[in-house]
Amino acid sequence: MEHYMDKFPSRVVQTDKGEYRYFGGTAYLGLQTRKDFIEHYTTNIIHYGTHYGASRASNVRFSIYDKAEQYLARYIGSESCLSLSSGYMASQLVSQYFSVTEHIVYRTPYSHDSLAAAGQLKVKDYEELKDALKRKRQEQKAVILLDSIDFMGLNYPDFKGLQSLNLQDCIVVVDDSHGLGVVGPKGAGVFNRLLQLPLGELIVCGSLGKGFGLQLGGVFGTKKRIEELRQTPIFGGSSPASPATLATLMESQYILERQREKLRSNLKQFCSLVKKPELFIHLGDHPTFTFMDEQLTTHLYDNRIIVTSFPYPTKESQLMSRIVISAFHTPRDIETLAEVINEY
Structure with missing residues (x-):
């Protein structure tokens, strides 16, 4: 109904x-309805304006973006961070980026459609994924897409499926939309938990709106990978998150x-x-x-x-x-x- x-x-x-x-x-x-939180947001809207639609690649830039991304990287536990206007944009940025590379991309069950892109191979369970990783050509780099909070118990909190795989040469991309701000020490999500696994590379992406109450997306990973994503047409051609949003997040911990x-x-x-x-x-x-x-x-x-x-x-x-x-x-x-x- x-x-x-x-x-x-x-x-x-x-x-x-x-x-x-x-x-x-x-x-x-x-x-979303807390008076003190709204007061922070309102003050920042007065300072930064309601919306900033220019490309992040523009020659005129708000300093708040670099400050907030450095802050978020420290908060989540990654080397670097990229902010976007929504969780969907963040996850699409990553999935579209890998869809035009030579990587072979596997999408696990119950992963959100925000991770969907052309050329992905959907697997029905982790056993099928294990077999697929064994069969792939040795020179092919594998990318594994999953949701941290899948609501069906496949991943968080133990990530038993991932632990059953040989991930040393794999790039693991995790949409942590329902974890960021909610689970982990101080709401840092699953980044540090997954970093303990023997995997080749970890990228965490998704919405910060569910846990932090603000319209915002983020991608977290190595400095090298984040810089590569920063140079993509999707990032350069899209409007960024509101600067008032980023300032409010930093001030409201x-x-x-x-x-x-x-x-x-x-x-x-x-x-x-x-x-x-x-x-x-x-x-x-x-x-x-x-x-x-x-x-x-x-x-x-x-x-x-x-x-x-x-x-x-x-x-x-x-x-x-x-x-x-x-x-x-x-x-x-x-x-x-x-x-x-x-x-x-």
């Missing part, structure tokens, strides 16, 4: 049937950490109360609980709770539902959700 909103859905949504508690979306840290603490508390409370964890696919400390039971979605809705629920990634796909715990929620919201699930 579709619901149309007139304002940002936080812990509750207003529908034509009245008010419902909302456990969906991707606003994990509940930043104390707010983000406070919200992450609240999120961790809400997640801990929910996990302690729910009596049927087997109903869900839950990925480590990520605040989402995936399920395919349409009757459970209906049960929640009948008890005035709306969750994320739609066929994914296409209209012909199986209905995927997801409970999302966020920093928006109050302890009473969490109690109510657990009580309704326990009644099912």
Whole structure:
């Protein structure tokens, strides 16, 4: 069932049937309506303007881009960083870049369509990928594309599929859209965790909007690779992220950490109360609980709770539902959700 909103859905949504508690979306840290966060953003819009549409290759440049990219690289743990206007642009920049090289590119199951590009080979599981890597020509460099948070338990938190592969000569590209700002020390995502694996090269890309509450994408990797991506027509020809967005991200870390603490508390409370964890696919400390039971979605809705629920990634796909715990929620919201699930 579709619901149309007139304002940002936080812990509750207003529908034509009245008010419902909302456990969906991707606003994990509940930043989008926080007064202090909005004040930072507003101040930066006044300073930098609402939008900057010039190419990053222009002869007139904002210094905030270099400052923010250096800051983000340190934050995530990479040598270098490239910022873009969205997570889709970030992931497409990387996937399109490899689509016109001599590399052989494998796309793993449940990876987001933002990583899709021409010439990729889709594999059904990591066993098929293992066999494909053994069969490829020795001189061919392999690129492996995956989502860190795939909602089906293939990757985060243990990345057992990757650990089963010989990755020493592989480039691993990870879309960490649902991890950046949310998981890892201080919300740094999975970069440092994956860096512990014996792989040839690591590139992390994706949206920072879900974890940091701002319209922004990023690519993280080695200085050499980031510089190569910086020289591509896609990067040079696209509008950058808003400079006000980058400035706000740099200035708001104390707010983000406070919200992450609240999120961790809400997640801990929910996990302690729910009596049927087997109903869900839950990925480590990520605040989402995936399920395919349409009757459970209906049960929640009948008890005035709306969750994320739609066929994914296409209209012909199986209905995927997801409970999302966020920093928006109050302890009473969490109690109510657990009580309704326990009644099912």
